[in-house]
Amino acid sequence: MHVPHGARRPKSTRVTLLTEGTYPHSHGGVSVWCDQLVGGMPDMDFDVVAVTGTGREPIVWDIPPHVSRVVAVPMWGPAPEGRPPRGRRRNQLATAYEQFLTALLDPCAEDRFGSALYEMARAAADGMLSPFLRGDRAIGILTAVWNRPGLAVREARPTLHDALTATALLEHALRPLAAPLPEDGVAHAVSGGVAALPGLAALERHGVPLLLTEHGVYLRERYLGYRTAPYRWPVKAVVLGFFRLLAEETYRRAALITPGNRYNRLWEEQGGADPASIRTVYNGVDPAAFPPAGPEPTEPTLSWAGRVDPIKDLETLIRAFALAQAQLPTLRLRLFGGTPRGGEAYRERCEALAAELGHADAVTFEGRVDDIKDAYAAGNVVMLSSISEGFPFTLIEAMSCGRATVSTDVGGVREAVGDTGLVVPPRDPAAMAAAALELLGDPDRRRAMGEAARLRVIEQFTLRQTVDTFRSIYLELSALGRITPREPWTADRATADAELAAAGAQSGSLAG
Numbered sequence: 001m002h003v004p005h006g007a008r009r010p011k012s013t014r015v016t017l018l019t020e021g022t023y024p025h026s027h028g029g030v031s032v033w034c035d036q037l038v039g040g041m042p043d044m045d046f047d048v049v050a051v052t053g054t055g056r057e058p059i060v061w062d063i064p065p066h067v068s069r070v071v072a073v074p075m076w077g078p079a080p081e082g083r084p085p086r087g088r089r090r091n092q093l094a095t096a097y098e099q100f101l102t103a104l105l106d107p108c109a110e111d112r113f114g115s116a117l118y119e120m121a122r123a124a125a126d127g128m129l130s131p132f133l134r135g136d137r138a139i140g141i142l143t144a145v146w147n148r149p150g151l152a153v154r155e156a157r158p159t160l161h162d163a164l165t166a167t168a169l170l171e172h173a174l175r176p177l178a179a180p181l182p183e184d185g186v187a188h189a190v191s192g193g194v195a196a197l198p199g200l201a202a203l204e205r206h207g208v209p210l211l212l213t214e215h216g217v218y219l220r221e222r223y224l225g226y227r228t229a230p231y232r233w234p235v236k237a238v239v240l241g242f243f244r245l246l247a248e249e250t251y252r253r254a255a256l257i258t259p260g261n262r263y264n265r266l267w268e269e270q271g272g273a274d275p276a277s278i279r280t281v282y283n284g285v286d287p288a289a290f291p292p293a294g295p296e297p298t299e300p301t302l303s304w305a306g307r308v309d310p311i312k313d314l315e316t317l318i319r320a321f322a323l324a325q326a327q328l329p330t331l332r333l334r335l336f337g338g339t340p341r342g343g344e345a346y347r348e349r350c351e352a353l354a355a356e357l358g359h360a361d362a363v364t365f366e367g368r369v370d371d372i373k374d375a376y377a378a379g380n381v382v383m384l385s386s387i388s389e390g391f392p393f394t395l396i397e398a399m400s401c402g403r404a405t406v407s408t409d410v411g412g413v414r415e416a417v418g419d420t421g422l423v424v425p426p427r428d429p430a431a432m433a434a435a436a437l438e439l440l441g442d443p444d445r446r447r448a449m450g451e452a453a454r455l456r457v458i459e460q461f462t463l464r465q466t467v468d469t470f471r472s473i474y475l476e477l478s479a480l481g482r483i484t485p486r487e488p489w490t491a492d493r494a495t496a497d498a499e500l501a502a503a504g505a506q507s508g509s510l511a512g
Contacts, residue, residue: 012045012066013478014185016202019050020195024070025057027338027368028307029393030215033283034190035061040467042066044474049179049198051075053341073179075172075194082127082178084135093123093132094141101145104241105153113245121201124177133171139163146234158234165231166238173242177201182208186477189250192218193243196250207482209255211473213281215390216411217267219247221311224388248272255477258470260391261412279473282412283391284466287458290400292450293377300440301332303379305372305394306386308339308365313408313427314350317385320432322357327437331362336375338368376401380446381439386410387426396461399453404446406435416461420453 017023023034038046048070055074063070085093096119103113123129132138142163146153176197187199188211202208222243226236251257251273258281259265265278302321306312314335321333339347347365354363369375372394376382382398382405389395389411396416398405405421407413414423422439424431439446 012043013474014045014047014182015474016047016049016182016185016187016199016208018187018189018195018199019048020191020193021051021053022190023050024048024059024061024063025050025052025072026340027060029390030190031061032393033215036284036463037467037470038067039064040463041471041474044471045185047071047182049073049176049182051176051179051195053077071180073176073198075175079134080127080130080175080178082129082131084131085123085126085128089123089128090132090137093120093128094137096120096123097132097138098141098145101142101238103245104238105146105151106148110245114249117246117249118201118204120174121177121197121204124174125181125201125205127178129177130171130175133167133174138167138171142167142238146238153234153237156233156237158232162232162234166235169235169239170242173239181205184208184482186211186474188213188474189254191215192247192250193222194246196246200250200253203253203483209477209480209483210250210253211256211258211477212250212254213258213260214264214268215260215283216311216388217264217390219243219271220267221388224311255480255483256473258473261415263411263415264390281466281469281473282415282461283393283396284461284463285393285396285400285457286463287400287454290373290376290397290457292454293373293401293403296380296446297378299330299332300328301334301379302381302383302436303334303336303375304383304385305336305369305375305398306384307337308335308343308347308350310346311386311388313385313387314346315353316427316429316432317383318350318354318357318359318363319429320385320436321363322359323429323433324436324440325359325362328440331440333359333363334375334378335363335365336367336369336372336378372397373401376403379403381406381436383432383436384408384413385426385432389413391416396457399450400457402450402454404439404449404453406432406439408432417453418456420449420456 017034023031046067050072052072052074053076055072055077096116099112100116102109120129146158173194176194179198181198181202183206187202187208189196189199190213192214199210203210226240248271251268251271257268257273257278259268260283262280268278269275304317325331354360376398382403384395384407386408387410391412395405395407407417407421407423408426409423410426417423422435424435
């Protein structure tokens, strides 16, 4: 989908935001961050390439005039149009795909990942990659690769069904390679993973500098998600191998990486990022938009705000509430936030858990709230129970509203809170309950923590600081001009063909 919006203005720094599942098609923390960034820089010229689910998602944000276009790239909608390659091009792509899979499954071949990925990006630009991956040849290449002697995945006895499943997952994950690529300015991936694919391709093809901002650690969240995914190990080995090598390629090739906290930096350095290319930039809020929340509720209440999602671990929060209510019978838990499409089963599981524990009436799911400040005002203490976070907006918004908080020690939470709230281990209902009761039992301490929290936001985490920092970064990277790719997209194809053919012969001629 292509949504033109306003005329492009000349001589303006151009930034292409690369998003996945967020702005401008959904609400939530990262979407808020994108909207603040775009809205705070009317002097910049923005495009948005948004990886979405089906492509039918509506745009839920007001798009300002300096956003020239929004392009949606559906991962799970109808199969992209195009024709599979033929003849020499087919053999060339098959060889690149064999190298790609070998890199995913053989630690000794990981250096092949980048060159194979960019060859596949060329095919995607011509509408050939997705049709190829939906064909029998791609299945045959995978079954041949993972049955090679010496590979660990072979010991799991992968089946044809595993091959079909893994290939389908890769086909969907690689669809963003076919997105329209930025040709100048700066490509800004606002998460790692598949959102970065058009940025990597634009760097390779046009030399466009790539800026990466990770809010949560994308790779870590894939590991957490696939832990309980309904796939056999051979499928997980392929898909997680892809996400790991994609993360490492993105870390190595980004001109600058701007994590939202120091915890992310550790993952990025471990993944191969040059420490000199990493610059921490904290999320910020407008303290005037989140003023002190005013009087606390008369009944003791814990409040939570966010999207209803397994990564938010509401089950631990509900269990912690049950433990706390056993000592404070009038306690209530109010949960504010929407349920993403496809997440209904998780919400039902949480509701069933509350009922099972005997607290269905005291735990209320209140859906999206018109004014998020009301969610923070609703609690004596604001809770955050996530198992993965970057630098969470709900936390610093609640702090700006002057509420004391209890949060899990993930991502940049401890950096955000400092000593103005209590931080507990994730997935520990007893520790969370104890911290909540500690604050509920001490009104003076709650009040002092809330006042200190708001002051901390004003001093360190304002929206103005965040926007000004990214404006400087955009200008800095734009001034670099085109970055010379390691292997230019327009390289001598005869030489490349010869190298690919030789590689294919050495690997058993799977492309033949």
